[in-house]
Amino acid sequence: MNKRSTKAFRFAVHGVALAVMGLLGSQAYALGLGRVTVQSSLGETLKAEIDVTSLTPDEASSLKVGVASPDAYRAAGMDYHAVLAGTHVRLVKRPDGRNMLVVTSDNAVLEPFLDVIVEANWSSGRLVREYTMLFDPPLARSAAPGTQAAAPSTAPQISATAPSPAPRAAPAPAPAAPMAQAAL
Secondary structure, X not given: OOHHHHHHHHHHHHHHHHHHHHXXXXXXXXXXXXXXXXXXXOOOEEEEEEEEEEOOHHHHHHOEEEEXXXXXXXXXXXXXXXXXXXXXXXXXXXXXXXXXXXXXXXXEOOOOEEEEEEEEEEOOEEEEEEEEEEOOOHHHHHOOOOOOOOOOOOOOOOOOOOOOOOOOOOOOOOOOOOOOOOOO
């Protein structure tokens, strides 16, 4: 190995080592948000839960969460629906000890979907996450699990009528005419 390649090798190894040490020395945990579960129907006030996948005690003590401002929606090229003005986000601890964000509104949601930008700020960081919430019509949610909703029947109806006569045999196909041979 020549002198130049040895220096390049050492430089690369030192760079990788510094990068690894930087990763290990940084705070590995940060607020993490998971999936959203919408619990309301179209025409009802918004009620949804967002899973919190990670949260340190320091973050929890200074955490402020809410819906982004109309300016943030404009900057993202999204519509700010009127229902968002009365929408609240709060951190709640589930009975099993896990955290979640509960999203509620004062007004009914009248659109089948709603884009919500959640902003979370704490003493050492910030997180912005966009969710698209879909709202089913009230009829679709009214059927509780284990119960059957009335649905139109598409099965054929069988009636008790006299049996139809036996089908007649189809006539035998006519024999095919022989093909004429082309002269060469």
